[in-house]
Amino acid sequence: MTVSIIGFGGSNCDRDAERALSHLGIDAEIVWHEDGLPEDTTGVVLPGGFSYGDYLRAGAMAARSPIMAEVREAAADGVPVLGVCNGAQIGCESGLTKGAFTTNESARFQCERVHLRVEDADTPWTAAYEEGEVIEVPIAHGEGRYEVADERLDELEGEGRVLFRYCDEDGELTDEANPNGSKHSVAGVLGEDETVAVLMPHPERASLPDVGPTDGQGILRGFERAN
Amino acid sequence: MSAYTATVTVRLKRGVLDPEAETTQRSLERLGFELADLRSADRFEIDLNAESPEAAADRVDEMAERLLANPTIHDYDVTVDER
Numbered sequence A: 001m002t003v004s005i006i007g008f009g010g011s012n013c014d015r016d017a018e019r020a021l022s023h024l025g026i027d028a029e030i031v032w033h034e035d036g037l038p039e040d041t042t043g044v045v046l047p048g049g050f051s052y053g054d055y056l057r058a059g060a061m062a063a064r065s066p067i068m069a070e071v072r073e074a075a076a077d078g079v080p081v082l083g084v085c086n087g088a089q090i091g092c093e094s095g096l097t098k099g100a101f102t103t104n105e106s107a108r109f110q111c112e113r114v115h116l117r118v119e120d121a122d123t124p125w126t127a128a129y130e131e132g133e134v135i136e137v138p139i140a141h142g143e144g145r146y147e148v149a150d151e152r153l154d155e156l157e158g159e160g161r162v163l164f165r166y167c168d169e170d171g172e173l174t175d176e177a178n179p180n181g182s183k184h185s186v187a188g189v190l191g192e193d194e195t196v197a198v199l200m201p202h203p204e205r206a207s208l209p210d211v212g213p214t215d216g217q218g219i220l221r222g223f224e225r226a227n
Numbered sequence B: 001m002s003a004y005t006a007t008v009t010v011r012l013k014r015g016v017l018d019p020e021a022e023t024t025q026r027s028l029e030r031l032g033f034e035l036a037d038l039r040s041a042d043r044f045e046i047d048l049n050a051e052s053p054e055a056a057a058d059r060v061d062e063m064a065e066r067l068l069a070n071p072t073i074h075d076y077d078v079t080v081d082e083r
Helices: A013-024 A066-078 A086-093 A150-158 B018-028 B053-068
Strands: A002-009 A028-032 A043-046 A081-084 A101-102 A110-118 A134-143 A145-147 A162-167 A186-190 A194-200 B001-011 B041-050 B074-082
Touching: A002 A013, A013 A028, A013 A043, A043 A066, A043 A086, A066 A081, A081 A086, A086 A101, A086 A194, A110 A186, A145 A186, A150 A186, A162 A194, B001 B053, B041 B053, B053 B074
Parallel strands: A002 A028, A002 A043, A043 A081, A081 A194
Antiparallel strands: A101 A145, A110 A134, A110 A162, A162 A186, A186 A194, B001 B041, B001 B074
């Protein structure tokens, strides 16, 4: 079992993801996008960073690179795909998930620890948690405000496809605890299948005990459960 | 074949928050200008050859659909002029 972490020009969380997954005993390797997706890949991480300098829109260029057609095919075959930060923007731009991550309400880049409330614990990415549990994971983005048409959001909420919402430390959804102005405080969503997920916060930056809290480990363990 | 310049204007849908435009508006107001509202948009000018203005518009429309605009948050329009 080897998870492919796809490196684009400008990705910068690929090595963090590799280290975090390895720490959890999940075999992972960084795959350069031009080399294509290995045939035996058992998972895909779209890592954070600033692929193609965020030209046009964050994630827009990477989403249309040839390897993403392979990623969409793999996802349709049930291979788990996790998009983090820039990877979440790429996931939405490529149609793997609904909605768009766009300019923060503050119009600033924000790098801080946030609280997330687990909305649905019945997915590979959240099964390590209880529904309603509050976890602490960092964000680092300028374009993380989740936007989606109201009727699409109704569908996502109705079908249990909202994974996490930004909240305060008690799990309350408030404007102050919503760091980027995301609609309904949404921080991460599922794709058509529960094996595809994107989120703006960085679980790989909350997985190594040496550098702080490890609340993000359960999300990465989704690769074990989804296979 | 004739030579055309197509202009694609991509703007946020009405109702979608535009923090950059709000910041720009505040900055103009700080400079002493009075304004009721400010909206920003991206404009792309594409030179291409096509059989007709309609054919040029069709091709550029597809470019907007597939890359230049994100239909989740954007509206766009296309105009075509002879070059």
